[in-house]
Amino acid sequence: MQLGISTYTYGWAVGTPENRPSTYLTELDLLTKAEQVGVSLVQVGDNLPLHQLPAQSLRTFSQEAQAKNISLEIGARGLTEDHLHLYIRIARQLNARLLRFVVDAKDYEPNVDTIISIIKVLLPQLENTQLTLGLENHDRLKAKEFAYIIEQVGSPFVGICLDSVNSMGAGEGLEQVVEILAPYTVNVHIKDFGIKRLPHLMGFQIDGRPAGKGMLNVPWLLEKLIPYQRCHTAILEQWVVPEDTLEKSIGKEDAWATESIQYLKPYFT
Template structure:
């Protein structure tokens, strides 16, 4: 399983709704950071929409990835037929063998039956291009519902992008989610987290931690995924707790990424090539 970074490793630097840096992290800075970590996998999530990139920048991105032997992984949000076909074509252009998709987007939450139909219709194009579609477990659907989608489509080119925290938004614990979705996992999002009781004692807060410093047992998680032999890449994602200002938050994000990668690489669980 190869280790990589993504646009969600540096979500604050890329920009979040309502808080965009004057100079957001660009594709070349992301490549530079991958090289600094001696990583060969870079994933572009839906927070950095590749379909909005001008053709010349897309071509330059592809050329640099080819030149530096970096494997690209493409991601998107909003599973419609048009968006799916658009991103299959993009993934094919960029030689991405993984297409990671979040089903929902604001004001769009398709029925499970419609998701099955959409994905089933895309199977011939995915198989022709040799691309695997990884549906990311997000916080509306339960793990068993994601498993149902994959089973009903019934193609080896369909699987799950397993995020270690997202399903908590649907009221599910990690052990339950992993038990259900490990057999279908084609991509892993390593996102460490902490849970703390609020000062007023009326509830808990879940937020991010550097990898190895929170509640995520990374060796256990990887050990659950490996036996199924479908997952080829593991991507560091971060929920960095913000500081009072943007500059300090982005600096903290960089520091967390450095700490996280130092921990992940010393585990011996992942390969760089």
């Protein structure tokens, strides 16, 4: 299994709609980050939408990745037929072997049958190009629903991008989710986390931690995935608790990324 970083390793540096740095992290900057932390895999998520880049920028990105011997994976949000078709084309351009998709988008939440139908329409393109589609477990759908989707599609080129925290938004714990989705997992997002009771005692707060400093049992997670031999890449993602300025938050996530990758590397040698 190969270890890598993504645009969600550096979410504050890439920027959010509410907090966009004046100089944000680009796809080329991500390649430099990979060199700095010593990995040769990057995943570009939907927070840096590749379909909005000029054609020349995509060509330059592909050329720079090849020159640096860095493998690419790409991602998108909003699983419509047109959007999936567009990103299959972009994956071809970038020689990416994995396309990670978050099903939902703003004002778009397709039902399970619709998701299956969309994937089946584009399945010949995925299989002909040997491109693997990984559906990310996100907040709305339950693990069993994701498993049902994969079973109904029935292709080795469609699986799960397993995020270690997202399903808590659907009321499901990690052990439950891994038990159901491990057989279908083609990519894993290693995102460490902490849970603490709020000072008024009425509720909990879930937020991020550097890898190895939170509640995620990384060795256990990898041991659960390895027997199925479908998961070939692991991506460090981070929910970095923000500081009082965006500049400080960006510096913090950079330090967390370096620390986390150093912690994780021994599990991937």
